[in-house]
Amino acid sequence: MDNDHKATVRETICKNSELSVAFMAMNMLAATIASYGLFANSPAVIIGAMIIAMLLGPITGVSLSLVDSDTKLLVTSITTLVAGAVGVIVTALIIGTIHIDVPISEEILSRTHPNFADLMIALAGGAAGAYAYVSPRLSVAFVGVAIATALVPPLCAASILLARGHYDLSFGAFLLTFTNIVAIQFSSSVVLWLTGFRNISHAKGVSFYIFFKNNSVSIVILAILGVVLTDTMHETLSEKIYEANINQVLKMECDHAEGCFLPAVRFDENDKGVVIINAVVRGPNPPRPERIAAIEQKLPAHPKGKPTELRARFVPTATINRNGVLYED
Numbered sequence: 001m002d003n004d005h006k007a008t009v010r011e012t013i014c015k016n017s018e019l020s021v022a023f024m025a026m027n028m029l030a031a032t033i034a035s036y037g038l039f040a041n042s043p044a045v046i047i048g049a050m051i052i053a054m055l056l057g058p059i060t061g062v063s064l065s066l067v068d069s070d071t072k073l074l075v076t077s078i079t080t081l082v083a084g085a086v087g088v089i090v091t092a093l094i095i096g097t098i099h100i101d102v103p104i105s106e107e108i109l110s111r112t113h114p115n116f117a118d119l120m121i122a123l124a125g126g127a128a129g130a131y132a133y134v135s136p137r138l139s140v141a142f143v144g145v146a147i148a149t150a151l152v153p154p155l156c157a158a159s160i161l162l163a164r165g166h167y168d169l170s171f172g173a174f175l176l177t178f179t180n181i182v183a184i185q186f187s188s189s190v191v192l193w194l195t196g197f198r199n200i201s202h203a204k205g206v207s208f209y210i211f212f213k214n215n216s217v218s219i220v221i222l223a224i225l226g227v228v229l230t231d232t233m234h235e236t237l238s239e240k241i242y243e244a245n246i247n248q249v250l251k252m253e254c255d256h257a258e259g260c261f262l263p264a265v266r267f268d269e270n271d272k273g274v275v276i277i278n279a280v281v282r283g284p285n286p287p288r289p290e291r292i293a294a295i296e297q298k299l300p301a302h303p304k305g306k307p308t309e310l311r312a313r314f315v316p317t318a319t320i321n322r323n324g325v326l327y328e329d
Contacts, residue, residue: 017061063188092159115233126184130191259327
């Protein structure tokens with residue numbers, strides 16, 4: 001990579017790291033569109049909204065400043081990033097307060113439980129974004145959009161939940177945003193260092209030491225997040241496996257009864273910590289209480305040892321063919 005191209009890339013990163021009216025306006029507009037996309041439960045709107053987001057610029061500026069030991073650029077980039085994040089939070093808080101009666105969508109809830117997979121995605125996305133910045137053959141636009149979707153939507157989701165007083169869920173969404181920012185910054189720093197964007201006065205060995213020294217905070221944070229999010233992923237996987245096993249047992253039991261169908265199973269937890277397994281059952285005859293009790297004994301134990309209760313929501317259903325009604329009592 002020639003020095004002229006490196007100089008151009010440096011200038012572009014520094015320019016995109018500066019705080020401006022346009023930067024704030026675009027991010028607040030992105031937050032507006034993303035918030036309504038979250039309410040509408042529309043992934044297409046959420047992703048489309050991120051075309052105008054500009055949070056990737058200052059994050060890349062932080063990465064370059066740590067690689068290049070540029071304190072001035074570091075302060076500028078962090079200031080711009082914080083200002084942009086505050087603009088997104090305030091915008092989403094206002095929208096969340098105005099529409100406080102709108103139901104919480106799946107798109108919002110899906111961003112409240114970060115896990116190890118989210119960390120890996122952010123690391124890969126940050127590396128892709130940085131490589132697109134430094135490569136003369138690639139456009140940063142699409143990569144920037146992909147990375148921005150990991151920043152503004154969870155930040156908006158956290159603010160909407162905060163406006164409603166759901167502090168635990170809001171914290172989860174904020175944690176996802178923080179995880180993405182740190183991971184994107186670190187992987188971007190690695191790519192910039194490997195492609196030669198480091199202070200030319202540093203010898204190779206010294207530069208390697210300085211890189212790890214300047215990025216030591218990010219490395220420690222990523223290590224802690226890796227442990228925490230891995231544990232979260234194990235819990236999530238345990239829950240999914242448990243729910244899948246419950247569905248399998250209930251389906252097998254339903255198959256033994258003529259004309260019985262199991263269209264849906266939902267898992268809830270009441271205020272006493274009891275997991276309620278709500279099974280929607282369709283068929284000609286309702287299941288008897290002793291039958292429910294017998295099935296309940298066959299269900300696997302909850303991974304966290306929580307007590308469970310099986311409830312059947314029976315919907316009378318007639319199955320009819322050309323000869324008449326089937327499965328009559």
